[in-house]
Amino acid sequence: MLRAIFVLVLLLPVLARADYMDHFVIREDVGPHKAPYLGDAKLVLIPVEVKGFPPLGAEALQAFFGPDDPNGFVRYYETASLGRYRPRVVVAPKVTYDTCPLPAAQFPGCAIARGDITALTSGMDMMRDIITRTRDAGFDFTQLDLNGRRGTSDGWADGVMILTNTPFGGLAFPFAFFNRGDNLNGGSGGPLVVQGVKLGHFAIAGEGDRFVMIHEFGHLLGLTDLYDESQRYDGLYLSFMGAWGYDAKVPLPDAETRLRLRWANWHQVQGRQRVRIQPAETTGEVYRLGTGSEYLLIENRGPGAFDRSLSTRGLAVFHVDRTVKLKGDEGAFAERSLDCVECDPFHPYIRLVQADGLYEIEQGRPLYANTDLFHDGRYLRPGFPGNALAQDNLTLDTNRYSGEVTGWLIDDIRLQEDGSFEVTLDAPGEGQCGERLCAEGEGCAPVTCGESTAPRSGCAAMPGPALPAIALLLLEERLRRRHQRRLRGA
Numbered sequence: 001m002l003r004a005i006f007v008l009v010l011l012l013p014v015l016a017r018a019d020y021m022d023h024f025v026i027r028e029d030v031g032p033h034k035a036p037y038l039g040d041a042k043l044v045l046i047p048v049e050v051k052g053f054p055p056l057g058a059e060a061l062q063a064f065f066g067p068d069d070p071n072g073f074v075r076y077y078e079t080a081s082l083g084r085y086r087p088r089v090v091v092a093p094k095v096t097y098d099t100c101p102l103p104a105a106q107f108p109g110c111a112i113a114r115g116d117i118t119a120l121t122s123g124m125d126m127m128r129d130i131i132t133r134t135r136d137a138g139f140d141f142t143q144l145d146l147n148g149r150r151g152t153s154d155g156w157a158d159g160v161m162i163l164t165n166t167p168f169g170g171l172a173f174p175f176a177f178f179n180r181g182d183n184l185n186g187g188s189g190g191p192l193v194v195q196g197v198k199l200g201h202f203a204i205a206g207e208g209d210r211f212v213m214i215h216e217f218g219h220l221l222g223l224t225d226l227y228d229e230s231q232r233y234d235g236l237y238l239s240f241m242g243a244w245g246y247d248a249k250v251p252l253p254d255a256e257t258r259l260r261l262r263w264a265n266w267h268q269v270q271g272r273q274r275v276r277i278q279p280a281e282t283t284g285e286v287y288r289l290g291t292g293s294e295y296l297l298i299e300n301r302g303p304g305a306f307d308r309s310l311s312t313r314g315l316a317v318f319h320v321d322r323t324v325k326l327k328g329d330e331g332a333f334a335e336r337s338l339d340c341v342e343c344d345p346f347h348p349y350i351r352l353v354q355a356d357g358l359y360e361i362e363q364g365r366p367l368y369a370n371t372d373l374f375h376d377g378r379y380l381r382p383g384f385p386g387n388a389l390a391q392d393n394l395t396l397d398t399n400r401y402s403g404e405v406t407g408w409l410i411d412d413i414r415l416q417e418d419g420s421f422e423v424t425l426d427a428p429g430e431g432q433c434g435e436r437l438c439a440e441g442e443g444c445a446p447v448t449c450g451e452s453t454a455p456r457s458g459c460a461a462m463p464g465p466a467l468p469a470i471a472l473l474l475l476e477e478r479l480r481r482r483h484q485r486r487l488r489g490a
C-alpha cells in the first residue's frame with residue numbers, strides 16, 4: 001500500500017515546477033521547456049552564413065540532416081531511440097549577412113567574447129533577426145508543429161536549430177525564458193510567435209559543426225550537460241551529452257539518459273537473475289539494480305554505426321544519483337550551468353563505474369574501453385558496511401555513496417558469439433517492481449521485473465537570469481573546445 005502511494009505521488013503532474021534541461025525531473029513541460037522526444041517530429045535547420053567565413057556547404061548539410069545518412073543526425077536519433085523518436089529536418093533558406101550581425105566592438109572577428117554581459121542582448125537580437133529573415137523568405141513555420149506533449153500539434157515548434165559559419169562553439173538557448181523584447185507577433189516577452197507557432201528555444205552551433213548540433217539539440221529534448229565544467233576531469237563518457245570528441249564518432253546516449261527519454265527497454269532486477277544483455281544500439285536494453293533516486297544501470301556498448309570510438313564491446317555500468325543538483329525549479333538550469341551535475345568526479349549525477357577500479361577517468365584520464373568496460377572475469381560486488389567511495393578511499397563495490405550496503409551484484413560475465421553478454425545480477429528479492437516513469441506508453445515501466453529469465457536466443461528483440469545565462473553560453477563554448485582538442489588528440 002505504501003508502495004502504491006509512492007508510485008501515485010511519482011505520477012502526479014507537478015505543473016508548478018518546470019525547468020529547461022532538467023533531465024526529466026519534470027516531464028509534463030513538453031512545449032514550454034522541452035521539444036517532443038517520442039513519435040514523428042518536424043525540425044528546422046536554419047543555415048546562417050556571414051561573409052568572410054568558410055561557407056556551410058549546402059549539399060553536405062542536406063545529406064547529414066537528411067534521413068538516409070547512416071551516420072547523420074536523423075539516423076542517430078532514430079537509432080538511439082529505437083525508432084520511438086523520428087525527427088525529419090527541413091533545411092530553411094540560407095540567411096546571409098554581409099558583415100557580422102553582432103556588434104564589432106564586443107565581438108571582434110564575430111567570435112563570442114568572454115564575460116561580456118551585453119552578449120546576451122546582442123545574441124537575442126541576432127536570433128530574433130534570423131527568425132524574421134527566415135519568415136520573410138517565405139518559410140512555412142506551421143509545418144514545424146507536428147508533435148507535442150500528447151503526441152499531436154500543440155502550438156509549439158518541434159525543434160529549431162541554427163547553424164552558423166562563424167567562430168561560435170555551441171549553445172542551446174531558452175529564448176522564451178529570457179526574452180523581454182519583441183515576440184514578432186505584436187507583443188513582447190516569452191516565445192517568438194511566427195504564423196501562430198511558438199518558438200521557445202533554439203539549438204545553435206557554429207563553424208558549421210553538425211556534430212555539435214547533435215549535442216545541442218539534446219538540450220532541447222530536456223537533457224542537461226554531462227561533461228564536467230569544473231575542469232577537474234572530462235565528465236561522463238559514453239554519452240552524447242558528455243565527454244567525446246564532438247567528431248564523427250558520436251556516442252549513443254548513456255543508459256540513464258535513454259531511460260529518462262523513454263527510449264530504453266528497461267529490465268528491473270529483483271532477486272538473483274541470470275540474464276543475457278543484448279547490444280544497446282539494437283535492443284535498447286537497460287538493466288537496473290535498485291529503485292528510488294540511487295541505482296546502478298547496466299547496458300551493452302560497443303562499436304557500430306555510432307560508438308565508433310570504442311575499441312571493444314563490453315558492459316557499461318553507471319552509478320546514478322538523481323539527488324545531485326537536479327531540482328526541476330523554473331530557471332534552475334542556470335544554476336546547473338555554474339555548478340554542474342558532473343562537477344564532482346567522485347559523486348556526480350551519473351558516474352561510469354570502471355571495471356579496473358583504477359578511477360582513471362575521475363583523475364582526468366580518458367576512457368579505455370578494454371579495461372573500463374566490464375568483460376569476462378570482471379565483477380562488482382557488495383562492499384563492507386560503511387565503506388563509502390571518496391577520493392582517498394577508491395573502493396570498487398556496489399555500496400551507495402553513503403557507504404550503505406545494497407546487496408546489488410554483477411558477476412560471472414560471459415561474452416556470447418552474437419555480441420551479447422550473459423551475466424548474473426542480484427538485487428533485493430522484493431519491492432523492486434512498482435516504479436514507473438509515467439502513467440502509460442512506451443518506456444514508462446519495466447518490460448520485465450524479477451522473472452528468472454532464461455537466456456534468450458541470439459536474435460535481437462524488436463525495438464519497440466542574465467548573468468547565469470552568459471555563464472552558460474561561455475561555458476558551453478569553452479568546454480566544447482577543450483573536449484575537442486583533448487579527444488581529437490590535437
Ligand SMILES: [Zn+2]
Pocket residue numbers: 215216219224225476
Ligand atoms: Zn551542452
